[in-house]
Amino acid sequence: MAREVKTAELDGFAGAWTTAVVPAGFVPMSVGQVRERLLALSRRLAEAMLAEPFADRPGEQAGAALVEAHLTEPEVLRVTLQTMGEKLVHALDPGDLDAADVTARLGGLQAAVATGYARALRDATMADQEQLTKAVLDAQVGVEKELRASEARFRAIFAGAAIGIGIADMRGGILRVNPAFADLLGYTPAEMRRLTVTDLAHPEDPPGMWELYGSVVRGERDHVRMEKAYFRKDGAVVWTDLTVSLIRDEAGRPSFTVAMVDDVTDRHRLQAQLRHQALHDPLTGLPNRTMVADRLAEAFSAADPATRVGLCYLDLDGFKRVNDTLGHDVGDQLLTAVAARLDEALSGAGRLLARMGGDEFILVVQPSSGIDELSELAETALRVLSGPLWAGRHRLRVSASIGVVEREIGQSTPAELLKAADVTLYEAKASGRGRFALYDAMRNAREVARFELAAELPDALEHGEFVVVYQPMVELDSETVSGVEALLRWRHPRLGVLHPDSFVALAEESGLIVPLGRWVLQTACVQAAQWRRHFPNRRLLLSVNVAVAQAHEPTLADDVASILAETGLPPDLLQLEVTESAVMDASGPPLKAMWDLTTRGVRVAIDDFGTGYSNLASLRNLPVHTLKLAGSFIGGLSRAEYSDPVDEQIVGTVVRLAHALGLTVTAEGIETAAQAERLRALGCDTGQGWHFARPQDAETVTALLAEERPTPLL
DSSP states (O other), X not given: OOOEEOHHHHHHXXXXXXXXXXXXXXXXXXXXXXXXXXXXXXXXXXXXXXXXXXXXXXXXXXXXXXXXXXXXXXXXXXXXXXXXXXXXGGGEEOTTOOHHHHHHHHHHHHHHHHHHHHHXXXXXXXXXXXXXXXXXXXXHHOOGGXXXXXXXXXXXXXXXXXXXXXXXXXXSBEEEEOHXXXXXXXXXXXXXXXXXXXXXXXXXXXXXXXXXXXXXXXXXXXXEEEEEEEEOTTSOEEXXXXXXXXXXXXXXXXXXXXXXXXXXXXXXHHHHHHHXXXXXXXXXXXXXXXXXXXXXXXXXXXXXXXXXEEEEEEEETXXXXXXXXXXXXXXXXXXXXXXXXXXXXXXXXXXXXXXXXXXXXXXXXSSOOOHHHHHHHHHHHHHHTSSOEEETTEEEOOOEEEEEEEEEGGGOOHHXXXXXXXXXXXXXXXXXXXXXXXXXXXXXHHHHHHHHHHHHHHHHHHTTOEEEEEEEEEETTTOOEEEEEEEEEEEETTTEEEOGGGTHHHHHHHTTHHHHHHHHXXXXXXXXXXXXXXXXXXXXXXXXXXXXXXHTOTTHHXXXXXXXXXXXXXXXXXXEEEOHHHXXXXXXXXXXXXXXXXXXXXEEEEEEETSSOOOGGGGGGSOOOEEEEOHHHHTTOOSTTTSXXXXXXXXXXXXXXXXXXXXXXXXXXXXXXXXXXXXXXXXXXEEOSTTTOOOBOHHHHHHHHHSSSOOOOO
16 A cells, blocks of 8 residues: 555644644744744655655754744644644555554654754754853953953853853862752752762763763863763752863863753653653553564674573464454453563563564563573463453453574574564464464474465466366266366475465465465366367266355355356356365355355265264255265275275265265275275265376366276276
8 A cells, every 4th residue: 555645634734733833932933934834844744754764864854943943942842742643643644554663653753853853952052052151261261351341241141041050170179050050950059069070970871971071171172062860959860961161271271161051851751751652562561562673682682692582472362352342442451451460470680571562472581591491481471361350340361372482692583583483373372272382493494384385375376376187086887987076286386286285274364265266166167168068978077176265255156157157167067065064054155155056057065075063964955966975984995805894884874865865975085996896886976086097187187088988097
């Protein structure tokens, strides 16, 4: 889907922004001029949200543009960020971006606007600070004839400045501070003069800050600038934009330092809040996928390649059912309860519990002591989730599946580790849920190959890699070909010819089975119509398998009728094979479709009969013409002295019952002449298997039909 900016909604966002900014303080423009400027900035922000790759630079530029337009009242930044959060997303058509991407981009853009605004405001303040520094310099080292005038000017500027100013000697003793500096830290000027510069140190001072200060004192540089925290007298913390400048005497020797501090606590808190939002899940408060990626990148940057990292990748079983039955509000409450319980049980030093999205959680353990530690943590997670949880007024129970993987960082990458955990989680779900599975390299290789095969399926159909082969069905009495079963094969360019067992389940999972099944039916009917024209005296039955998903399609009967009309194949020469389970539901869509098809003349067969849960008495009420006996019953039939009497009785009973109901019976998987003879003796109508012919291409079947009898392949 294309990403685009919605013009009308963007104009509405600019209007809302203008309405919020104008009352926020002194605005040196008309309302129309403000709106014109903000509309241009709105478009730049909207385009930045949709750009690929995403970059937050336009946000910084927009923040700076507000300062350039003299929109510098503190309230302007707050209402700007608030309006962005409430309105900007509505002006976008995000296309292929999901909600998490949009939220992350919006948070990044808000942070960039705040950063650009603060930086531009700081630069503007610096220009004023330069004038103050010059006044200080003039007051302290000016020529004698200007001394008194300079001192008067300095006192006025020093005492009335809105930003904090402090003067210290070269040993760090505080000589003077103005009222703004003293008020900022909660002291009186006299109290601060009893302190030293080092008394104002803070644990979060930037790395190397004091080395830089030392270089100023030594005269190696004239000023430094950084963001610094101070403890107030009452213990609270304020954040400042600090500039320290060196004042030299007439000989150029360091004389004293001047510090200028601007209170940026609100901006710092806003940036911290935005950083937290970008790295945490808003529903559960846990770290999110972005923080997991950061933590793994940090872990894999360790110097020692033998450092071990472990993951427990957890997914709730059946969570979708909670959303579908009780609603998303209850689902969200359940996720919050699960997160709280997991956090209490699993979090600790060296562990990061995060929500990856939806009902997926992950525990990162670094450093890991080995797979035993990870297994214990997985067992703990399953145990703490086994008890009831409250979601609002609902008392619920959940289970989870967990994939566990642990390895040295020198043997993997973050992406490979996450992929391995995801595949292992899938294995845990496939093995019964409510349990954890350990990573297995061979199993992982199989699953990776399986996933890759699933990804290649859509292109395979588009590129014509699928083919249909045909296995003859033979009348056992006359040993003549009475029909063919159409079977699908995938001529994979890398793996060779693949049988349906390798890919049909993947096609069903992906939803491709419906168009693929229709293509098989279309292709086979075209070929069957050609055989009918070439052999007009033979009524060759075409049998085609119908997948469960196809049988549930409401358009199945109409699709079959359309294909028969296009190809010219008579309906009574087409037989659709369905599973027992597909037609046993007395009110299900497959049964309705089968009835519709039989009224149009199409035959229906139950495939692999005997392997499901059929109620034999119900066969008389089903739209069925043929039972295809599963190959597992045929294996026990050999020469009379070697036959399995149970299999023989089962086959004989099914044949007699089918004939009593007016149905024919086809035996699958016939591999020997003895099996064919026993089935003939038991009254079975037709058979197929390697004894008669393997599945073959259409040309080989054509040659076979041209003969009087098929040649058995022994």
